[in-house]
Amino acid sequence: MKRICFFDTKPYDRLYFDEFAEKYGFEMVYCESKLNEKSVVLARGCDAAVAFVNDSVNAAVLRALEEMGISIVAMRCAGYNNVDFKEAYGKVHIVRVPAYSPYAVAEFTMGMFLTLNRKFHRAYNRVREYNFSLSGLLGTDLYGKTIGVVGTGKIGQVFIDICLGFGMRVLAYDPYPKERKGVCYVGFEELCKNSDMISLHCPLTKESYHIVNKEAIQNMRDGVVIVNTSRGALIDTSALIESLKDGKVGAAGLDVYEEEGDFFYEDYSGEVMPDDELARLISMPNVLLTSHQAFLTEEALKNIAETTTDNLYRYFAGEALPNEVCYRCSKDNTCKKEHKERCF
Numbered sequence: 383m384k385r386i387c388f389f390d391t392k393p394y395d396r397l398y399f400d401e402f403a404e405k406y407g408f409e410m411v412y413c414e415s416k417l418n419e420k421s422v423v424l425a426r427g428c429d430a431a432v433a434f435v436n437d438s439v440n441a442a443v444l445r446a447l448e449e450m451g452i453s454i455v456a457m458r459c460a461g462y463n464n465v466d467f468k469e470a471y472g473k474v475h476i477v478r479v480p481a482y483s484p485y486a487v488a489e490f491t492m493g494m495f496l497t498l499n500r501k502f503h504r505a506y507n508r509v510r511e512y513n514f515s516l517s518g519l520l521g522t523d524l525y526g527k528t529i530g531v532v533g534t535g536k537i538g539q540v541f542i543d544i545c546l547g548f549g550m551r552v553l554a555y556d557p558y559p560k561e562r563k564g565v566c567y568v569g570f571e572e573l574c575k576n577s578d579m580i581s582l583h584c585p586l587t588k589e590s591y592h593i594v595n596k597e598a599i600q601n602m603r604d605g606v607v608i609v610n611t612s613r614g615a616l617i618d619t620s621a622l623i624e625s626l627k628d629g630k631v632g633a634a635g636l637d638v639y640e641e642e643g644d645f646f647y648e649d650y651s652g653e654v655m656p657d658d659e660l661a662r663l664i665s666m667p668n669v670l671l672t673s674h675q676a677f678l679t680e681e682a683l684k685n686i687a688e689t690t691t692d693n694l695y696r697y698f699a700g701e702a703l704p705n706e707v708c709y710r711c712s713k714d715n716t717c718k719k720e721h722k723e724r725c726f
């Protein structure tokens with residue numbers, strides 16, 4: 383029986399992983415620790431490691447896993463900016479879940495726009511104290527407004543469908559445009575200049591790091607609403623805070639945060655928040671901050687468990703790995719997977 387070391391486990395993870403592990407005959411070793419240089423020893427004696435968005439699959443961790451005889455890390459997520467692919471190449475196979483529910487993230491994103499615009503969060507708190515005043519709760523119609531969508535892959539496309547359903551005008555930016563009716567592809571600068579609202583759905587890469595910075599924000603419409611359900615480091619947090627303070631940015635919805643790895647998914651309610659920028663954002667009435675939860679639906683969790691265990695099954699069976707990623711997959715055309723094999 384193959385033993386799988388599962389890092390950063392939360393109770394809801396086990397809901398579906400237990401079911402699929404039983405089906406494939408895997409023994410799951412659930413660990414609460416995030417994967418890093420210290421916790422990697424927990425994988426000793428296992429045949430594979432399963433990691434998530436805030437685990438560090440860095441060079442030291444990969445070398446330690448290889449030394450333990452583990453040559454596969456199954457990411458139970460779509461994004462992989464936390465993996466050192468150069469170090470992994472030739473040693474440790476990296477598989478992921480490329481799509482589990484674009485609807486989960488796209489619907490959550492629209493929820494953030496609706497909440498910020500119509501101030502559900504403030505109304506909820508107000509009414510609980512029998513304050514039925516409407517002052518300060520004024521919103522705008524979304525109908526007819528222009529939304530700028532950065533990244534039009536699986537999630538971006540579903541989000542565009544939702545926006546078109548609301549009667550919004552859609553501008554989009556993606557280095558690989560997927561032309562479709564009702565969507566106008568423009569450069570990033572033009573998108574910033576002409577959007578009332580901007581939604582980020584691109585992966586975090588060297589090119590997209592701090593794509594929303596001081597200069598980009600200055601170029602945006604006054605009072606623009608920005609929602610980021612992709613990766614925290616797409617936004618320069620200091621620049622965002624300054625622009626929220628001076629009113630250039632009207633509101634921000636953040637399901638992800640640059641330094642989230644230190645805090646998200648944990649309970650710090652009894653402690654003083656040591657991260658001043660996070661505390662500042664949370665203190666603002668026009669900021670809605672959530673703990674990287676956009677993926678969290680029953681359907682998504684089930685698909686994540688099914689694809690992750692299937693990825694592992696294929697690996698142990700010596701089969702090709704359709705969900706493998708390596709640094710050559712996107713960089714040049716030299717990845718073997720193009721020829722329907724494993725990446726190396």
Ligand code: NAD
Pocket residue numbers: 460461480481484487532533534535536537538555556557558583584585586587589590611612613637638674675676677678
């Ligand atoms: P995808 O690979 O289907 O689409 C990404 C799109 O972004 C592609 O069309 C690509 O061409 C485009 N892109 C790449 N670089 C870009 C750039 N610099 N500027 C603009 N566009 C660029 O990915 P997806 O499934 O739609 O997921 C998008 C992102 O959402 C993931 O990378 C992940 O970071 C994030 N995500 C977040 C959650 C959450 O719970 N908050 C859950 C799943 C995914």
